[in-house]
Amino acid sequence: KDEEEESRFFFNFIFSAEGRKILQCLATFGFSYSLTTDMAAKLTAQEKLCNCTANAIKST
Numbered sequence: 271k272d273e274e275e276e277s278r279f280f281f282n283f284i285f286s287a288e289g290r291k292i293l294q295c296l297a298t299f300g301f302s303y304s305l306t307t308d309m310a311a312k313l314t315a316q317e318k319l320c321n322c323t324a325n326a327i328k329s330t
Contacts, residue, residue, distance in 0.1 A: 288326055293324035 283289040299319035303312055 288329070291326035291329070292323055295319055295326060298322070
């Protein structure tokens, strides 16, 4: 029963406005991070992910 509740919570979150914002942050990060081998660019992508995720959480 606990797994069912966790699954329900996960899917409710993913399809919520906040969940979509965070997924968009992750997708953008993954795309930016994978396209470069430059360490500075990778760190910038990580910083943008943190800022994007923080903004998505604050807006809830």
